[in-house]
Amino acid sequence: xxxxxxxxxxxxxxxxxxxxxxxxxxxxxxxxxxxxxxxxxxxxxxxxxxxxxxxxxxxxxxxxxxxxxxxxxxxxxxxxxxxxxxxxxxxxxxxxxxxxxxxxxxxxxxxxxxxxxxxxxxxxxxxxxxxxxxxxxxxxxxxxxxxxxxxxxxxxxxxxxxxxxxxxxxxxxxxxxxxxxxxxxxxxxxxxxxxxxxxxxxxxxxxxxxxxx
Amino acid sequence: xxxxxxxxxxxxxxxxxxxxxxxxxxxxxxxxxxxxxxxxxxxxxxxxxxxxxxxxxxxxxxxxxxxxxxxxxxxxxxxxxxxxxxxxxxxxxxxxxxxxxxxxxxxxxxxxxxxxxxxxxxxxxxxxxxxxxxxxxxxxxxxxxxxxxxxxxxxxxxxxxxxxxxxxxxxxxxxxxxxxxxxxxxxxxxxxxxxxxxxxxxxxxxxxxxxxx
Numbered sequence: 001x002x003x004x005x006x007x008x009x010x011x012x013x014x015x016x017x018x019x020x021x022x023x024x025x026x027x028x029x030x031x032x033x034x035x036x037x038x039x040x041x042x043x044x045x046x047x048x049x050x051x052x053x054x055x056x057x058x059x060x061x062x063x064x065x066x067x068x069x070x071x072x073x074x075x076x077x078x079x080x081x082x083x084x085x086x087x088x089x090x091x092x093x094x095x096x097x098x099x100x101x102x103x104x105x106x107x108x109x110x111x112x113x114x115x116x117x118x119x120x121x122x123x124x125x126x127x128x129x130x131x132x133x134x135x136x137x138x139x140x141x142x143x144x145x146x147x148x149x150x151x152x153x154x155x156x157x158x159x160x161x162x163x164x165x166x167x168x169x170x171x172x173x174x175x176x177x178x179x180x181x182x183x184x185x186x187x188x189x190x191x192x193x194x195x196x197x198x199x200x201x202x203x204x205x206x207x208x209x210x211x212x213x
Numbered sequence: 214x215x216x217x218x219x220x221x222x223x224x225x226x227x228x229x230x231x232x233x234x235x236x237x238x239x240x241x242x243x244x245x246x247x248x249x250x251x252x253x254x255x256x257x258x259x260x261x262x263x264x265x266x267x268x269x270x271x272x273x274x275x276x277x278x279x280x281x282x283x284x285x286x287x288x289x290x291x292x293x294x295x296x297x298x299x300x301x302x303x304x305x306x307x308x309x310x311x312x313x314x315x316x317x318x319x320x321x322x323x324x325x326x327x328x329x330x331x332x333x334x335x336x337x338x339x340x341x342x343x344x345x346x347x348x349x350x351x352x353x354x355x356x357x358x359x360x361x362x363x364x365x366x367x368x369x370x371x372x373x374x375x376x377x378x379x380x381x382x383x384x385x386x387x388x389x390x391x392x393x394x395x396x397x398x399x400x401x402x403x404x405x406x407x408x409x410x411x412x413x414x415x416x417x418x419x420x421x422x423x424x425x426x
Contacts, residue, residue, distance in 0.1 A: 009222070011417050015410035019392065042395075078413045079420030093310030098408070101306045106409040107416045147419055172419045174412065178319075179232065182255075189422060191415035193406060195311070196319040197228035199387065200291045202404035203320045204224050206360055206385045207292030209402060 006054045013051055014074050015107075016041055021071040033064040080107040085146050086174070088114040089161045090153035091121050091131050094176050098150065099126035111150070113140060134161075141168035148172035148189075155179045219267045226264055227287050228320075229254055234284040246277040293320040298359050299387070301327040302374045303366035304334045304344050307389050311363065312339035324363070326353060347374075354381035361385035361402075368392045 020040050024032055034048035041048075052058045055077055058070055075081065086104065088095055091114050104111045115134040116122055122133045132140065149165040151158060151173050162173055162181035172189040173181060178196045182188075233253050237245055247261035254261075265271045268290055271283055288294065299317065301308055304327050317324045328347040329335055337344045345353065362378040364371060364386050375386055375394035385402040386394060391409045395401075 011414055012410070014417070015407070015413040016393070018413065019410075041393075077417065079416040080413065082416070082420060084416055084419055093306070093314045097306030097310050102408055104412070107413045109412060109416060148415060172415065172422070174415050180229070180254075187422070189415065189418045191411055191418065193408065193411050194228070195315055195406065197225070197232075198404055198406050199317070199322060200228040200231065200293065200320045201224055202361060202385065202387050202402065203292040203295065203297055203322060204227070204290065205402045205404065206297055207295060209385070209400070 010051050010054050013041075013043075014078055017051075018071060018074050018078070021067055021074070024067045025071060029067055031064045032067050032070070037065075075107070078107055082108060082147075084109045084148060085144070086111050086148050086150050087137070087140070087146050087170075088129075088150040088152060089134065089137070089165070090151065090157075091116045091118070091124075092152060092154070095150075095152035096126070098152065098176075099129055109147075112144065112146070115140075137164060138168055141165075141170065146170055148174055150174045150176070151181065152176045223264050223267050226254075226256075227291055230264075231284060231287050231291070234280055234287070237280045238284060242280055244277045245280050245283070250278075288320070291320060295321060295360075297322045297361060298357070299324050299361050299363050300350070300353070300359050300383075301342075301363040301365060302347065302350070302378070303364065303370075304329045304331070304337075305365060305367070308363075308365035309339070311365065311389075312342055322360075325357065325359070328353075350377060351381055354378075354383065359383055361387055363387045363389070364394065365389045 017037065020037060021032070034045040037043070038045040038048045058065055058073055086109055088098060088111060091099065095114065099111065099114060111129050114129055114131045115137050116131050117134050121131050124131045149162070149170045149172070151161055153161050155177055158175070158177035158179050159181050162183070165173065166183050166188065171186070173191070175181060175190050175192045175194070178194045180192065181190060230250065233250060234245070247258040250256070251258040251261045268286075271278055271286055299322060301311060301324060304312065308327065312324065312327060324342050327342055327344045328350050329344050330347050334344050335346045362375070362383045362385070364374055366374050368390055371388070371390035371392050372394050375396070378386065379396050379401065384399070386404070388394060388403050388405045388407070391407045393405065394403055
């Protein structure tokens with residue numbers, strides 16, 4: 001598969017395709033088309049074809065796409081088979097919700113440990129994942145191959161915790177802190193799930209809709 | 214202010230500007246420039262100028278931007294002064310984390326009530342917001358002016374809960390269910406905070422970085 005340079009917008013649409021393909025597979029559907037995928041996702045068929053063309057070529061003109069194969073191919077592009085391992089820093093409400101109810105295996109990832117400062121939380125276990133004292137973080141990272149850190153600490157601690165991850169060679173952060181973390185001079189990956197940014201965007205669209213109503 | 218047609222990418226950058234401007238204000242800084250904002254956010258100065266030009270014109274060539282005024286202007290564009298009111302459906306881990314620790318007032322919004330099916334949660338109160346029986350939702354929406362619903366129920370219940378909101382005239386959804394909700398034939402607003410999509414995107418960037426390393 002020849003992969004051209006791909007815009008972030010295309011990347012962000014891929015998980016949506018994955019979800020729809022999973023639904024079609026669950027219904028035992030074997031073939032689909034850009035028209036059907038577009039309809040289900042609210043994209044035009046040409047948008048769908050264009051997205052897939054970014055990755056070389058899936059399917060065959062006039063024959064459509066094999067549902068199972070397309071899902072495998074998109075999963076491969078997203079690195080879903082790589083088994084990336086994560087540590088969580090911060091077992092507050094958001095961290096706990098990730099430990100208790102989020103399915104990291106959705107893209108083949110695994111949460112292997114969590115770290116906290118609160119003595120009442122240290123030593124607890126959630127769905128088989130232990131909460132350690134954050135003082136043990138550096139030693140843990142020396143002993144384990146970890147691919148990314150999940151940051152769910154209060155805003156004020158975000159950068160310091162990120163710095164500790166960076167210092168231990170972790171350069172990818174899944175960031176739930178509502179603030180950005182940086183590492184001057186080096187290329188880190190920070191995927192932000194900032195609830196506050198998202199709420200502001202929702203607010204914009206509500207306002208825009210009211211104005212047009 | 215003359216607002217041209219604005220791309221979603223620009224809208225999604227506005228909350229980041231807001232956050233940086235807030236930090237500058239907290240440091241009592243009065244003026245800033247596209248160069249400084251770009252540096253702080255990892256954008257080019259021309260990207261910053263182009264973003265702001267989408268909304269007519271802030272600041273004055275050569276004089277830079279007034280920090281406080283720019284923050285007010287961007288907040289106004291995002292509808293932060295509108296006081297949008299929300300109800301939450303689903304007081305699981307994610308819903309509870311929103312009730313317990315998320316600051317809805319970050320863009321002037323307010324969570325006024327939550328709804329659940331679990332009898333143990335119904336009647337509880339979190340930071341002054343009550344949890345009601347979801348059977349009371351329609352009656353509540355008839356009696357209160359609500360601008361958006363926060364959906365934090367399990368995937369399998371997402372569409373049915375959204376349908377109940379739509380049926381009561383709520384057309385904006387802040388969606389944490391990891392699945393999309395739709396309303397055929399009408400224009401709803403759905404701002405998705407799908408953790409699973411975000412993790413897949415992170416996975417892609419980790420893979421891309423490893424390949425380039």
